[in-house]
Amino acid sequence: MTINTSRRGFLKSAAAAGAVLVVGVRPDGALAASGSRSMLTPFVQIGSDGSVTAIVKHFEMGQGPSTGLTTLIAEEMGLTMDQIGYDFAPSDPQVYNNTLFGPMQGTGGSTAMANSFLQYRQAGAAAREMLLQAAAQAWGTEASALSLQDGVISGAGNSAPLGEFVEAAAQFDAPADPPLKDPSEFRLIGNPDVRRLDGAAKGNGSAMFAMDIVRPNQMIAMIARPEQQRATAISVDASGAADIKGFIDAQILPNAAGVAVFAETTWAAMQARDAISVEWDTTNAETRSSSDIEAEIRAALDAEPTYNVNEADMDAVRAAVDGAETVIEETFYFPLLAHAPMEPLNCTIEETAEGVILLHDGCQFPTIPHGAIAEFFGLPFDKVQIKTVLAGGSFGRRATPQADYQMEAAMAFSLTDRSRPVHLVWSREDDLRSGQYRPAMGHKVRVGLDTSGAIVGWEHRIAGQSILKGTPFEAMLVQNGIDFASVEGTFDSPYQIPSASFGLTDTPKATSTLWWRAVGHTHTAYVMEVMMDMAARAAGIDPVEFRLAYLTGDEADQTRKAGVLKLVAEKANWGNPPEGRSQGIAVHKSFNSYVAEVVEISGTPEDGIKIEKVTCAVDCGIAVNPDIIKAQMEGGIGYGIGHNMRDQITLTNGVVDQFNFPDYEPLRISDIGEIEVHIVPSAEAPTGVGEPGTPPAAPALANAIAAASDLRIASLPMDDNGVFFA
Amino acid sequence: MAISLKLNGKDQTVEAEPGTPLLWVIRDELKMTGTKFGCGVASCGACTVHLNGEPVRSCQTYIEDAEGAEITTIEAMGDHKIGAAVQQAWIELDVVQCGYCQSGQIMSAVGLLTENPKPSAQEIDDYMWGNACRCATYQRIRAGIQRASEILEA
Incomplete structure (x- = not known):
């Protein structure tokens, strides 16, 4: 049985209006700046409207890097915490690599702050220096006579919001070694009153975890698994699920490690998974106690x-x-x-109108699923993208060397005609019983x-x-x-x-x-x-x-x-x-x-x-x-x-x-x-x-x-x- | 079958089979994602909502049993006197870490403060026992409920 669905267009986000200054690093680690996000994947983006956005390369499982890394940028740019926002970085192992892991983007080993502390401060400091230089040029003075505080550049009898100098600043090269603030000048680093940036959204239900991603026309997929570790599926009889409203299909995964059960809703997928029967080959299954x-x-x-x-x-x-x-x-x-993070493992996979495979995931080690998915679909690396969203805990579970749950999503998706996004959902039982x-x-x-x-x-x-x-x-x-x-x-x-x-x-x-x-x-x-x-x-x-x-x-x-x-x-x-x-x-x-x-x-x-x-x-x-x-x-x-x-x-x-x-x-x-x-x-x-x-x-x-x-x-x-x- | 619900003060009609847990109607049919799926067996409390003002585990509440009842979810807590106080206390004390359980924690905390405006630490532990937090934010939850109590008293 094939899955017949109608292809829907993938909405492109409207291009941001106005000039921007982006500051980050080149793959060789040197600071770089640009007036275009398409030229540089940055650590900080500043809009001519004065908006400042930290691009956080570590995922948020509750341990706080979204607040922490954003604080580093804000500190060097003299901002208050309500003058800056953050986005999670896309997958890019060259620019967003964990400097303690090599050419790999990932969060683990309690390294998020250790490997970002200088990097993000340098990016913030470079942005500050470039904005000051642009203001100095506009006002015909020296940058050393100016300062940036609370979003305003002032000095030498002038004062203006930083956004006014974004376009001009983007014309400069990033300074190679911008001066960092002396710890005695810190207003945010070490301040016990700096609150979490994700606190309000996580208390009012608006925070978007991977489980909350709902793509237009998406299907839910759950995996029927063998009782014994490492048994494989031989055949599936889905007739028992035929009467379950919303059940779509059940097919053996390409690696035979389980059976993908597709449905319109999570509840239908859960019921259908219980209703199908699967014959398992236990020849190589684990038998020890x-x-x-x-x-x-x-x-x-x-x-x-x-x-x-x-x-x-x-x-x-x-x-x-x-x-x-x-x-x-x-x-x-x-x-x-078992790790048993509060949010059961899940992710959503879809194909965009441009032929890109896009994964929405509370992604701990983006480089691993990125490479695994590209290889599985036979695509070049740049035809796979990962959108990192909030993770409801991990404790290490969302980072596996095999990209286990992301590859389940990819394998399930490959069984479809790829016209509908597939949201792979694990139950708590999957989480506790599936190894790792x-x-x-x-x-x-x-x-x-x-x-x-x-x-x-x-x-x-x-x-x-x-x-x-x-x-x-x-x-x-x-x-x-x-x-x-x-x-x-x-x-x-x-x-x-x-x-x-x-x-x-x-x-x-x-x-x-x-x-x-x-x-x-x-x-x-x-x-x-x-x-x-x-x-x-x-x-x-x-x-x-x-x-x-x-x-x-x-x-x-x-x-x-x-x-x-x-x-x-x-x-x-x-x-x-x-x-x-x-x-x-x-x-x-x-x-x-x-x-x-x-x-x-x-x-x-x-x-x-x-x-x-x-x-x-x-x-x-x-x-x-x-x-x-x-x-x-x-x-x-x-x-x-x-x-x-x-x-x-x-x-x-x-x-x-x-x-x-x-x-x-x-x-x-x-x-x-x-x-x-x-x-x-x-x-x-x-x-x-x-x-x-x-x-x-x-x-x-x-x-x-x-x-x-x-x-x-x-x-x-x-x-x-x-x-x-x- | 068509089922009429009153959710956050608004009348809604949804298509759902009898036996469908309220959780999945809220999440999959109504696309309100603040209420979370954690275990499906009423053992973690992440899916807690109010039914006629009382906290219930929506993963074990069948849709037909919710018909006609007043259902309240985390999304409505900003407009709820006790809910808003709890949310304010949660921010003041930075209770959340991963945050996935916190909708349920807050719905239970509001339930507690509704029936007991000034709970002791022991009363908080007894009432909140069923809401698991894998990040172990428990002492801040305890402090957050006591802070919300102060806010409401002021």
Whole structure:
């Protein structure tokens, strides 16, 4: 059956009236300016009507770059935040590349501000200098005599709105190295009163997420999927859906990974998907259960590691531990975890009248689906465009090396005559059951202490499922066979631990594995910080003092990590919890930021633990937007604590056991008390905030539970391992 | 079948089969996208709307059960006394992150403040329990409801 639809014209947006000045960079990174958007894909666009628009190259999943990057432009141009707007950048890996990723546009690794901080300020500064120069020319004076403040250029007895000089400024070349404002002049950067630019729209229902895109004459597509991971479709019988009003068609995807079900509405697509029957080939399907995965990982931890991560003399480290006065040993297990962003995955694909394939997507890594879609349709790169819209969360899920959901949309679209846009929609069940999980990982650690309680040896084995092997990121992030994402946060910890060895063994994947907010740090921080706590208690030394003893170096790594640890201890009144409460502490460096957290609980594991308060200290360099940083810490803490309290994805004979939120229960408002965040003042370059709040949260909770009860939780989630949460 | 609805004070007639969730009528038929789809099983609260002033999960409310009722969505909250106060508090405290759950959070918060103008933190937790936020904006939601209460009291 073919899909017969009428082709509709694609409306071109009317060309913007009036002159513009656009400032950005050329592919070689040099600043450039133009009077035409068609000549340059910019970071900032200024209209002769005085409108200023930041072009934000990072997508917005709630972590704040739309506000943050716009702030950088506004700061250098002397604007107030209500004098500037923003648009998301189109897909262009040459100009909008993440400078920390290479020629690739993408948001991840908590790098949005780190890689944009100078770039966007330079663009704003160049625009300012060009406007001042144009005004100076008009007024017959020197640019140095003029200033741009609140949208007005003034000086030398003159004053006029910046828009008046846009046309003239666009005739100049961009300055190669425009002067940036001195931090003492900042009005917006570091200002705790700068509010989010997306706040109002997200509170009144007008914010447009990918799910809200409705293209004229669009169809909905949902994918019928096999129960077992990696089964393939052989045939489909859609007769059961024939009577469902709005059902259009059901066809096997070109890669046979599922069946595309087309309908006029989402509800019709959902009903039709349930009504069709599909015959699946399970020859190559996954058949293992979670217990098999765990057994593989535990067996790997008992064997010699495949990789010697820090090229340590493993025999010498083992001898040092064996010869120690006290040996503390623990084996940890971390289950598969789903990201479960609030907005189920979805995107819309259409073909324009010009023959361009256009994707509307809350797109985290535009370059990957851009290339994959172009290749799939046999089109040149410039015949595919991506329009990035708001994403309702991601936590890493919207960035996959395979462009998984975008390619499902492309494959479904290819089954049609391409005359109607196709909006691919996932259900929550698709989200939880379709693979792409934080991998299952295990750690086995032996720590030796001498009679004074000092560490004399740290033998650490890691085993689990690689994220990056077999992906395009392997070349960059897998070295000598070692997947950095499996070990980050261990061998490279700022702790100065004498005689330490870190070994890694890969175990087979049962599902696709994917970075999940804070990636490897989600398990490595837990292990490092629980072991430090166990060692401190075995040594009879206060856990803060014990940690500080390994942070005495004068490198930034030690001083900054020690700094957040001391600050959080002070702010949380460490060691003096209120009556009936227990405290636990953890500190971890990730994504070049340092975060320490104290979790304060009441109750016991048997009667019910209640998380009363979390205190956090963060050092992320210059705090561009302090309130967004606090929000990211709050959210990161909730994300880390919620999953480790009670979430896991399990498999039975290759079939995911969880369906929807009732069996992958999100953190709820009643689960967690007040969170108090303190930011370390800093003049260092900004570093990540989206992820670093997550890693210390669960170990700080685990350490608080141990302080309350002597229960050490080494396998997660906690509620499956002896803890009842009130 | 044709079903008559009163949505945000306006009479509307939609074509929908019995058993169709109100959520999909609002989103797919009426193209009002402020009400969100999060789980489809009434377990996240993203789809919360008011039916005769009471918050309900529109993903589990059949269209025939909404016939004749006053349905209110997030789009009408700007003109609603309590809704506008909650929205103002949300902006003051920058409650939102990704924002996808916030329409539902606000509809529930308005429901709470309608029946309890000055809720305690515990009462907020008890009432708002069913509205999940994967960004974990919970303490700002708590503070936002208390701030809205202050605004309304002033």
